[in-house]
Amino acid sequence: MSSPARTTPAARLDVEAVRRQFPVLEVTVHGKPLVYLDSAASAQKPRAVIDAEREVYERYYSNIHRGVHSLSMLATDAYEKARTRVQRFLGAAESREIVLLRGTTEAMNLVAQSWGRRNVGAGDEVLITGLEHHSNIVPWQLLCEEKGASLRVAPILDSGEVDLEAFERLLSPRTRLASVSHVSNALGTVNPVERMTEMAHAAGAVVVIDGAQAAPHVPIDVQRIGCDFYAFSGHKVYGPSATGALYGRAALLEAMPPWQGGGDMISSVTFSKSTWNEIPFKFEAGTPNVAGGIALGAALEWLCGLGLHAVAAHEGEMLRLGTEMLSEIPGLRIVGTARKKASVLSFVLGDVHPHDIGTVLDHEGIAIRTGHHCAQPVMDRFGIPATARASLACFNDRRDLEALVRGLGKVREMFG
Amino acid sequence: MMDLRELYQEVILDHSKRPRNRREMPEANRRAEGYNPLCGDRATVFLHLDDGIVRDVSFEGSGCSISTASASMMTEALRGKSVAEVEALFQRFHELVTTGPEKAAGPELGKLAVFGGVREFPMRVKCASLAWHTMRAALEGGGRATTE
Numbered sequence: 169m170s171s172p173a174r175t176t177p178a179a180r181l182d183v184e185a186v187r188r189q190f191p192v193l194e195v196t197v198h199g200k201p202l203v204y205l206d207s208a209a210s211a212q213k214p215r216a217v218i219d220a221e222r223e224v225y226e227r228y229y230s231n232i233h234r235g236v237h238s239l240s241m242l243a244t245d246a247y248e249k250a251r252t253r254v255q256r257f258l259g260a261a262e263s264r265e266i267v268l269l270r271g272t273t274e275a276m277n278l279v280a281q282s283w284g285r286r287n288v289g290a291g292d293e294v295l296i297t298g299l300e301h302h303s304n305i306v307p308w309q310l311l312c313e314e315k316g317a318s319l320r321v322a323p324i325l326d327s328g329e330v331d332l333e334a335f336e337r338l339l340s341p342r343t344r345l346a347s348v349s350h351v352s353n354a355l356g357t358v359n360p361v362e363r364m365t366e367m368a369h370a371a372g373a374v375v376v377i378d379g380a381q382a383a384p385h386v387p388i389d390v391q392r393i394g395c396d397f398y399a400f401s402g403h404k405v406y407g408p409s410a411t412g413a414l415y416g417r418a419a420l421l422e423a424m425p426p427w428q429g430g431g432d433m434i435s436s437v438t439f440s441k442s443t444w445n446e447i448p449f450k451f452e453a454g455t456p457n458v459a460g461g462i463a464l465g466a467a468l469e470w471l472c473g474l475g476l477h478a479v480a481a482h483e484g485e486m487l488r489l490g491t492e493m494l495s496e497i498p499g500l501r502i503v504g505t506a507r508k509k510a511s512v513l514s515f516v517l518g519d520v521h522p523h524d525i526g527t528v529l530d531h532e533g534i535a536i537r538t539g540h541h542c543a544q545p546v547m548d549r550f551g552i553p554a555t556a557r558a559s560l561a562c563f564n565d566r567r568d569l570e571a572l573v574r575g576l577g578k579v580r581e582m583f584g
Numbered sequence: 585m586m587d588l589r590e591l592y593q594e595v596i597l598d599h600s601k602r603p604r605n606r607r608e609m610p611e612a613n614r615r616a617e618g619y620n621p622l623c624g625d626r627a628t629v630f631l632h633l634d635d636g637i638v639r640d641v642s643f644e645g646s647g648c649s650i651s652t653a654s655a656s657m658m659t660e661a662l663r664g665k666s667v668a669e670v671e672a673l674f675q676r677f678h679e680l681v682t683t684g685p686e687k688a689a690g691p692e693l694g695k696l697a698v699f700g701g702v703r704e705f706p707m708r709v710k711c712a713s714l715a716w717h718t719m720r721a722a723l724e725g726g727g728r729a730t731t732e
Contacts, residue, residue, distance in 0.1 A: 521648035
């Protein structure tokens with residue numbers, strides 16, 4: 169990740185202007201203006217994305233890749249433009265390396281079941297890290313169970329960083345695949361994925377990067393990372409839910425068997441045999457989320473229009489400020505203190521259970537995530553059942569952090 | 585707007601900060617573990633049944649203030665009751681946190697009535713009922729209860 173140490177005034181994010189683009193920020197919750205600090209769970213949608221999806225349905229919605237009529241051609245064209253937008257967003261060499269899917273979870277399952285079933289056998293190993301969320305654990309568990317392979321886990325340090333020495337030590341000629349989060353959802357840790365990819369490649373493993381949390385915060389370049397697969401979800405980058413993509417190196421995708429069968433993924437079908445369409449369509453059976461995919465393209469267009477470096481700089485500043493403000497609260501402990509962090513503040517507050525924190529804050533109009541963040545092993549690692557997590561996005565500002573601190577004051581009043 | 589104090593009544597806060605009967609019970613002849621997968625709350629409920637009467641009841645576990653207070657107050661409510669009375673109280677409590685206490689039938693809830701505010705907070709109903717479901721699983725012979 170390259171986070172600019174300084175930003176020129178021109179590159180600075182105009183947060184007030186950004187806020188005006190989110191209709192939901194006008195909503196009140198329990199009579200208070202919404203303070204949305206849960207973008208790591210799912211991001212709110214800017215007007216540009218809402219409009220893009222509505223425009224599809226109002227003006228040119230149709231099925232894609234199969235009609236000769238004008239609407240179908242318009243929809244196909246827009247959908248394929250979205251694919252190209254994803255390609256540029258990820259820095260992939262070719263658009264055929266982009267499989268449009270329902271999100272990161274589906275992408276991980278695709279790799280596990282298509283590449284994994286063909287290439288992982290008895291006695292082989294799959295390596296992940298201790299900070300993974302469930303969608304980068306369970307698909308590999310299913311694969312390993314089926315194939316008699318083992319799942320190995322590189323531990324994390326108290327800071328929430330992966331123990332890189334242990335990661336390297338766990339790699340061996342038996343390691344067929346290593347799958348690592350670019351950014352941890354529960355702790356915010358930004359992993360050194362370039363270096364980890366290099367290590368895993370040196371051992372001969374194929375490398376999957378789970379970019380669900382990275383995509384909204386960190387400029388991504390799959391060619392520079394050098395990974396073989398990269399997955400992300402549309403709903404976390406201000407796009408529609410149930411959209412997302414898998415990048416896969418063309419040579420790997422071509423060698424992989426289809427995953428799901430159906431329309432659009434075939435080139436010919438007879439009752440005795442079917443042949444497969446070319447990549448990426450081989451992995452896109454059935455009618456996809458047409459309008460959602462097109463709106464995902466609009467979301468990336470919008471986000472890149474803000475300037476990814478300006479967004480990262482703003483979120484970095486909010487993270488610094490938030491860390492400072494929360495650290496002053498007696499009894500509050502931030503969980504996850506990696507040197508390189510995305511704008512996630514996971515914390516515990518004395519003996520107060522995160523659910524109680526969440527309920528009190530909700531009454532102040534403040535939305536945070538409480539619980540295990542679909543990363544139970546991370547919670548176990550720190551010996552806590554759950555944390556409260558405030559996650560910051562491009563539209564969050566100092567007032568949101570001040571509201572959070574005031575809200576936590578009310579929590580302490582009630583439970584102190 | 586629902587006042588938060590309706591949910592977090594003083595007696596609930598008191599029991600969550602100083603839970604009663606939170607201890608292991610080696611002599612228990614019924615026990616069960618409960619788990620709320622949504623939030624990770626865990627509770628183990630211990631019962632000592634003698635002649636169909638709850639002679640002693642205790643719990644262990646970690647959870648939010650609602651689930652801890654609910655477990656604590658449940659142990660106070662159940663001691664000395666027959667299995668049939670316990671079952672009736674379970675039904676009554678369940679009604680209280682889901683549909684409300686308006687229905688007059690059933691045993692008196694006594695102090696447990698403070699959980700009436702929970703039903704305004706649908707996400708917290710499972711917190712209030714975890715210990716009760718676990719207790720019921722223990723009565724039925726042990727094992728695991730989840731709120732799912």
